[in-house]
Amino acid sequence: MLESVKHVIAVASGKGGVGKSTVTANLALAMSQKGFKVGVLDADIYGPSQALMLGVSDDVRPQMKDGTTFLPVEAHGLHTMSMAYLVTEKTPMVWRGPMVSGAFQQILTQTDWPDLDYLFIDMPPGTGDIQLTLSQKVKVAGAVIVTTPQDIALLDAKKGVEMFRKVKIPVLGVVENMSLHTCSNCGHSEPVFGEGGGDRIAREYDTALLGQLPLALKVREQADSGVPSVIAEPDGDIAGFFSQIADNMNEQLEGAVQVAPTISFSDD
Known part of the structure; x- marks a missing residue:
């Protein structure tokens, strides 16, 4: 069902807790606001969070097509699919790796994705089964x-x-989240988690620093409420950051060439 998707973009992190899902949701919405058709697949089988961030109720279930194919759930103009739509929020996924990989393949390939310019995949943290x-x-x-x-x-x-x-x-590049915190009372700014890290990685691996995002209370509050910052404050600073990140990602995507293995034949 992925023939209708022009670009599949994996949003990943080496570890949890860095705001990957928040970045995915807002980046997808920023791209949608630019007029692109966008989908989001929540690939974190153990801990799906896109349903909450995009304001999809816990009792929403995807409709079926022909009894075998899921129809994506629409949220804020995005076409979405998540394991959260198939279980309740209190259901633990006590599965081994092959079961997780199978579930991921099912929600990826058995979803009837419409014609999309971008499908953002919110990856689980790490470098494990789903990534492979x-x-x-x-x-x-x-x-x-x-x-x-x-x-x-x-x-x-x-x-x-x-x-x-x-x-x-x-x-395509690195997004540095929680780069700077500004005190809401006194206005003092400081790099709580250090500074320059995203830029160092980008330079070390000859890739782009797509953007830096502040550590801001309202970003968390808006995501928890199901109305991410790009929708909650479309003219705000945070939305502007994500809009620039989307533009930078598009620029890198235009220059990216996926290397595929080649087979050559010789008379020797």
Whole structure:
């Protein structure tokens, strides 16, 4: 069902807690506001969060087509699919790796995606089964790596970059989240988690720093309420940051060439 999708974009991180899902939701919405047709697949089988961030009620279930294919759930103009639509929020996914990979393949390939310019895949943290399954089953146009400036996050982000390069998926760039915190009372700004980390990774791996996002309370509040910042404050600073990140990603995507293995024959 992916023949109707022009560009599959993996949004990934080496570790959890860096805001990858928040970046995915807002980046997808920023791209949608530019007039593109956009979908979001929540590939975090164990801990899906896109339903909450996009304001989809816990009792929403995808409609079926011909009894075998899911119809994506629409949210804020996005076409979405998530394991959260198939279970309740209190259902733990106590599964081994092959079961997780199978569930991911099912919601990816058995969803009747409409014609999309972009399908953003919110990847689970790490470099495990789902990442490998994605690289083997789908032609991915590129990956966006989300990190914070914190040293431990940067260490894991490097592993994410290395993993995508190993499986021949272009890394479009790095988004540095929580780069700077500004006190709402006194206006003082400081880099709580360090500074310059995203730029260092981008330079080390010869990729782009797509953008830097502040550590802001309202970003978390808006995501938790089901109305991400790009929708909640379309003319605000945060929406502007995501709009620029979307433009930078598009620029990198135009120059990205996915390397495919070649087969040559010789008379020798």
